[in-house]
Amino acid sequence: MTSNLFSPFDCRHVTFRNRIGVAPMCQYSSVDGLPNAWHMVHLGSRAVGGAGLVLFEAAAVSPEGRISPADLGLWNQRQAEALRPIADFVQAQGAVAGIQLAHAGRKGSTQVPWVGRAEVSVADGGWETMAPSALRFQPAYPLPREMPPSDIERVIDSFRASARLAQAAGFQVLELHMGHGYLAHEFLSPLTNQREDHYGGGFENRIRFAVEIVRAVRSEWPEHLPLFVRLSVTDWVDGGWDLGQSIQLAKILRPLGVDLIDCSSGSIVPDSRGPQTPGFQVPFAAAIRAQAGIPTAAVGLITQARQAEDILAQGQADMVLLARQLLVDPYWPLRAQAELEGASSHWPVQYERAVNPQAKR
Numbered sequence: 548m549t550s551n552l553f554s555p556f557d558c559r560h561v562t563f564r565n566r567i568g569v570a571p572m573c574q575y576s577s578v579d580g581l582p583n584a585w586h587m588v589h590l591g592s593r594a595v596g597g598a599g600l601v602l603f604e605a606a607a608v609s610p611e612g613r614i615s616p617a618d619l620g621l622w623n624q625r626q627a628e629a630l631r632p633i634a635d636f637v638q639a640q641g642a643v644a645g646i647q648l649a650h651a652g653r654k655g656s657t658q659v660p661w662v663g664r665a666e667v668s669v670a671d672g673g674w675e676t677m678a679p680s681a682l683r684f685q686p687a688y689p690l691p692r693e694m695p696p697s698d699i700e701r702v703i704d705s706f707r708a709s710a711r712l713a714q715a716a717g718f719q720v721l722e723l724h725m726g727h728g729y730l731a732h733e734f735l736s737p738l739t740n741q742r743e744d745h746y747g748g749g750f751e752n753r754i755r756f757a758v759e760i761v762r763a764v765r766s767e768w769p770e771h772l773p774l775f776v777r778l779s780v781t782d783w784v785d786g787g788w789d790l791g792q793s794i795q796l797a798k799i800l801r802p803l804g805v806d807l808i809d810c811s812s813g814s815i816v817p818d819s820r821g822p823q824t825p826g827f828q829v830p831f832a833a834a835i836r837a838q839a840g841i842p843t844a845a846v847g848l849i850t851q852a853r854q855a856e857d858i859l860a861q862g863q864a865d866m867v868l869l870a871r872q873l874l875v876d877p878y879w880p881l882r883a884q885a886e887l888e889g890a891s892s893h894w895p896v897q898y899e900r901a902v903n904p905q906a907k908r
């Protein structure tokens with residue numbers, strides 16, 4: 548019996564073998580923005596584990612777009628060349644390789660999380676951060692400069708250039724990070740955007756930066772390849788960005804060539820991550836899918852095969868993305884398929900005879 552979870556998903560000219568994606572997860576393990584053997588093993592294992600999409604972690608579009616000095620980057624040819632064999636390996640396992648492009652804005656120039664999220668000073672290899680308005684995320688974070696129009700143009704150009712490099716690196720999906728309190732989200736949310744020019748104020752102005760990034764990236768990213776956008780669908784704060792505005796934005800992005808909204812939430816201000824209960828963000832994916840008429844991905848505390856299957860069967864989303872569960876168990880997709888369908892079809896040939904009782908010996 549075929550499940551919804553293991554039915555293929557077509558998006559432009561790309562076919563995902565199933566509806567399970569590895570959510571982007573920063574590893575804070577790069578030097579000069581370069582991937583290394585850690586990334587090959589981390590991402591490669593999850594492709595071997597049967598995911599349909601492996602989204603590489605947030606890659607900064609410029610050095611000052613990083614969260615920490617150890618972030619992955621995609622602003623030069625060397626980085627694209629180092630990513631290529633990892634993307635190729637992921638795709639050789641039957642998964643689609645995608646990468647998330649990001650700019651951290653006012654959350655940049657901070658330590659890796661296991662050191663603690665304090666500012667890294669310029670003297671220690673940090674940088675001056677930027678944001679729509681000169682407001683700190685929290686006291687231990689750097690004070691960003693308010694971006695003049697020249698900064699805005701430069702960041703949009705960086706996204707465009709990064710999209711070109713992503714193509715050179717062999718990726719088949721691009722996701723733009725417009726959530727979690729990073730730069731694009733900082734423009735969307737009235738909590739962080741207090742500008743008085745045409746990038747601030749009303750909804751039309753606050754979405755301008757995001758829309759300009761999408762236009763720039765779509766002009767560079769091949770027509771036949773999917774473009775996803777990750778939103779924090781709500782700030783979980785009164786007076787902040789919310790579901791209604793996300794639906795409006797999704798309706799505007801769809802005709803600009805965005806193929807799917809990845810529905811996350813929160814993190815624009817400290818302690819705003821939502822209730823953290825199983826599937827707590829799924830209703831956002833359902834609402835945007837139904838009301839904006841665009842495919843969505845659900846993410847956030849999806850851990851069970853039956854739970855994932857029900858999200859798809861009920862038409863709440865077109866894909867499910869898993870993060871922490873896939874760290875615990877890279878083979879989750881193979882086990883989920885056995886649970887839902889009685890057998891797993893994607894064991895790598897090197898393993899199959901040993902682990903799959905139904906395989907011919």
Ligand SMILES: Cc1cc2nc3c(=O)[nH]c(=O)nc-3n(C[C@H](O)[C@H](O)[C@H](O)COP(=O)(O)O)c2cc1C
Nearest residue numbers: 570571572573604605846847848849869870871872
């Ligand atoms: C280690 C780790 C790193 C993460 N890095 C990113 C990232 O690079 N970009 C992003 O959009 N979300 C990031 N997230 C959030 C996840 O993509 C996901 O939305 C979140 O963990 C909820 O899904 P889960 O409940 O399946 O873990 C990260 C999460 C974890 C656990």
